[in-house]
Amino acid sequence: MGNTADNIKSAVNQVAGSVKQTVGKAVGNPSLEMQGAEQKLKGQAQGVVGDAKESIKKIIDKA
Secondary structure, three states: OOHHHHHHHHHHHHHHHHHHHHHHHHHOOHHHHHHHHHHHHHHHHHHHHHHHHHHHHHHHHHO
16 A cells, blocks of 8 residues: 555544544543544554655665
């Protein structure tokens, strides 16, 4: 999977997580709020993985 795909997945999960978190807080649903926080973290992790893949690819391309 390329960096672009990782970045898209990252962004989708971060936005969806933020929405869930906000809605959960607004309606007083701590479970939904927690699910949103978890999904946001998943998206952030995907972004880190995408960045790491890109860095490794650059190193390999220079070799």
